[in-house]
Amino acid sequence: xxxxxxxxxxxxxxxxxxxxxxxxxxxxxxxxxxxxxxxxxxxxxxxxxxxxxxxxxxxxxxxxxxxxxxxxxxxxxxxxxxxxxxxxxxxxxxxxxxxxxxxxxxxxxxxxxxxxxxxxxxxxxxxxxxxxxxxxxxxxxxxxxxxxxxxxxxxxxxxxxxxxxxxxxxxxxxxxxxxxxxxxxxxxxxxxxxxxxxxxxxxxxxxxxxxxxxxxxxxxxxxxxxxxxxxxxxxxxxxxxxxxxxxxxxxxxxxxxxxxxxxxxxxxxxxxxxxxxxxxxxxxxxxxxxxxxxxxxxxxxxxxxxxxxxxxxxxxxxxxxxxxxxxxxxxxxxxxxxxxxxxxxxxxxxxxxxxxxxxxxxxxxxxxxxxxxxxxxxxxxxxxxxxxxxxxxxxxxxxxxxxxxxxxxxxxxxxxxxxxxxxxxxxxxxxxxxxxxxxxxxxxxxxxxxxxxxxxxxxxxxxxxxxxxxxxxxxxxxxxxxxxxxxxxxxxxxxxxxxxxxxxxxxxxxxxxxxxxxxxxxxxxxxxxxxxxxxxxxxxxxxxxxxxxxxxxxxxxxx
Numbered sequence: 001x002x003x004x005x006x007x008x009x010x011x012x013x014x015x016x017x018x019x020x021x022x023x024x025x026x027x028x029x030x031x032x033x034x035x036x037x038x039x040x041x042x043x044x045x046x047x048x049x050x051x052x053x054x055x056x057x058x059x060x061x062x063x064x065x066x067x068x069x070x071x072x073x074x075x076x077x078x079x080x081x082x083x084x085x086x087x088x089x090x091x092x093x094x095x096x097x098x099x100x101x102x103x104x105x106x107x108x109x110x111x112x113x114x115x116x117x118x119x120x121x122x123x124x125x126x127x128x129x130x131x132x133x134x135x136x137x138x139x140x141x142x143x144x145x146x147x148x149x150x151x152x153x154x155x156x157x158x159x160x161x162x163x164x165x166x167x168x169x170x171x172x173x174x175x176x177x178x179x180x181x182x183x184x185x186x187x188x189x190x191x192x193x194x195x196x197x198x199x200x201x202x203x204x205x206x207x208x209x210x211x212x213x214x215x216x217x218x219x220x221x222x223x224x225x226x227x228x229x230x231x232x233x234x235x236x237x238x239x240x241x242x243x244x245x246x247x248x249x250x251x252x253x254x255x256x257x258x259x260x261x262x263x264x265x266x267x268x269x270x271x272x273x274x275x276x277x278x279x280x281x282x283x284x285x286x287x288x289x290x291x292x293x294x295x296x297x298x299x300x301x302x303x304x305x306x307x308x309x310x311x312x313x314x315x316x317x318x319x320x321x322x323x324x325x326x327x328x329x330x331x332x333x334x335x336x337x338x339x340x341x342x343x344x345x346x347x348x349x350x351x352x353x354x355x356x357x358x359x360x361x362x363x364x365x366x367x368x369x370x371x372x373x374x375x376x377x378x379x380x381x382x383x384x385x386x387x388x389x390x391x392x393x394x395x396x397x398x399x400x401x402x403x404x405x406x407x408x409x410x411x412x413x414x415x416x417x418x419x420x421x422x423x424x425x426x427x428x429x430x431x432x433x434x435x436x437x438x439x440x441x442x443x444x445x446x447x448x449x450x451x452x453x454x455x456x457x458x459x460x461x462x463x464x465x466x467x468x469x470x471x472x473x474x475x476x477x478x479x480x481x482x483x484x485x486x487x488x489x490x491x492x493x494x495x496x497x498x499x500x501x502x503x504x505x506x507x508x509x510x511x512x513x514x515x516x517x518x519x520x521x522x523x524x525x526x527x528x529x530x531x532x533x534x535x536x537x538x539x540x541x542x543x544x545x546x547x548x549x550x551x552x553x554x555x556x557x558x559x
Contacts, residue, residue: 012079012200015072016193019065023138023179023192024318025374026064027146028325030057031167039163046163047154054143061142061179062135065192073131076200080127084120084208085110088215091278095219103280107218115214123207130199134192137182141189149174164326171322172331176315191314198271209268209276213245213255216278221246223255223276225267229299229356235259235274238267242279299356306357309346316342375425379418386415386436389495396462397439397499404454406443409507414439434468434488435498445503449552452485452501463492471557473549481514481540483547485556506547514540 034053038046092110099106110116149170156166180189181196216223227239243255255276260266267274320335327335350359394414401408416436425433443451456466468488472480485501502510521536 012072012075013193013197015068016196019068019192022064023061026061043154043157050150054146057146058139058143062139069135076127077124080123080203080207083204084211087208088211098280104219116211119210127203134181141180145179168326172319175318175322178318212276216245220280221249222279224279226275302353302356313342375422378425379421382436390437400458401441404451406441406451409442410440434496437497440500445548445550448550465490469557473553481544
């Protein structure tokens with residue numbers, strides 16, 4: 001059995017890293033917004049005025065992070081619920097075989113074990129509590145960080161800095177810690193990705209071990225400890241050893257007494273990746289660890305050093321964000337140099353120890369997460385505006401389409417979904433989003449072109465302006481699989497929206513088989529997966545070539 005803890009928590013770690021970015025970005029935005037227009041105040045008054053917003057800012061940070069926390073909670077629950085049982089299912093056939101060989105009495109099935117189900121349920125509940133601690137902790141730490149930056153900036157203002165310079169200096173200093181999710185008794189600041197990754201990994205690993213131990217108590221009563229390189233030095237003596245979990249097998253040491261099993265610093269404690277396996281004397285052989293302690297300890301030290309260098313890179317990127325918000329071109333250039341220097345140090349270190357280490361860019365990255373966050377903020381504003389203007393547009397369009405004899409379809413999706421909008425804004429941050437509100441009008445092939453002209457005329461009569469027309473029916477079928485007439489209109493108040501004209505046949509193809517093939521193609525690498533991309537494109541073109549062409553469509557625009 002192997003337990004891939006890093007793989008099981010990859011999604012959680014990315015979401016948690018996003019929380020760190022969104023918390024820091026929200027804090028910087030709040031500092032910039034609330035400090036605007038206060039430049040004439042005395043430093044102490046300036047500080048007090050900003051600190052009046054502390055609760056508001058910390059609540060905003062928590063609210064911005066809430067969707068990611070919810071996703072983490074769901075992902076963590078699924079991992080703790082499924083992974084331990086799936087891992088145990090791999091062992092069950094072997095336990096059954098051992099039972100048939102007379103090693104022990106056949107236990108109840110895994111599904112029937114009330115104690116196993118109780119273990120998993122308790123672990124799921126505890127995991128949600130830990131995620132809740134992180135969420136409430138982030139709010140408190142946001143308030144603390146906001147207060148520190150404000151106070152340090154006020155002190156800098158007293159010493160001759162402008163408010164902007166004071167905020168630049170203070171935020172750059174506090175970028176080293178960012179907005180942690182909690183601070184422990186020793187004063188260590190835990191970043192969201194570090195804490196939540198640890199929580200989920202520990203819960204998955206501990207629950208897997210607890211389930212294995214419970215099944216072992218029902219069978220052989222003995223477990224064997226796994227082995228891996230670069231383990232914690234104090235755990236090296238436990239690797240490959242066999243221990244009793246029943247307390248009545250005197251030939252073997254007790255697991256809990258000998259290893260402090262499950263305690264913070266003991267075997268299977270915090271950040272320990274060891275797991276246990278059922279052991280049956282006479283049918284299995286203990287894997288006594290032969291790793292050289294000096295080599296193991298050296299490898300462990302290397303991994304810890306790499307984590308430190310990765311944290312330094314992330315901190316430098318937070319400094320860059322602060323410099324862009326409050327600093328000048330010199331500050332931004334200095335932050336960029338710092339990032340390059342720290343990335344260079346990390347690369348040099350990993351390359352020098354490539355036999356033990358590998359570079360993990362996900363642990364360093366904040367840029368993509370920052371882009372995503374900015375896109376999410378823009379998307380929220382765009383959707384808020386869309387929901388305000390949509391009813392009036394929908395009412396007008398329903399009247400017009402009824403007058404010409406067409407009908408609207410897909411009204412449940414007339415406002416673009418947030419995930420789709422954020423993805424598009426992330427990929428094209430400077431593009432104008434003209435399809436946040438979008439509609440589809442259905443005509444028969446004989447009347448589509450004529451009805452299109454009537455709709456345009458009626459819109460213009462009501463004060464709307466047509467801003468774009470794209471007739472994909474005029475694009476050669478060998479180049480384009482999509483067939484439709486896409487237009488944009490602007491309301492009398494200046495809001496732009498999209499209206500597509502389709503036949504029933506072309507819409508069903510676009511929304512059905514064509515969409516499915518497109519979604520698969522969108523996720524492929526155009527270079528590495530070029531053969532599959534070409535194959536999917538040919539399938540889409542084949543489907544489109546069978547559509548009935550609307551009468552007179554070729555006289556509408558040219559693509």
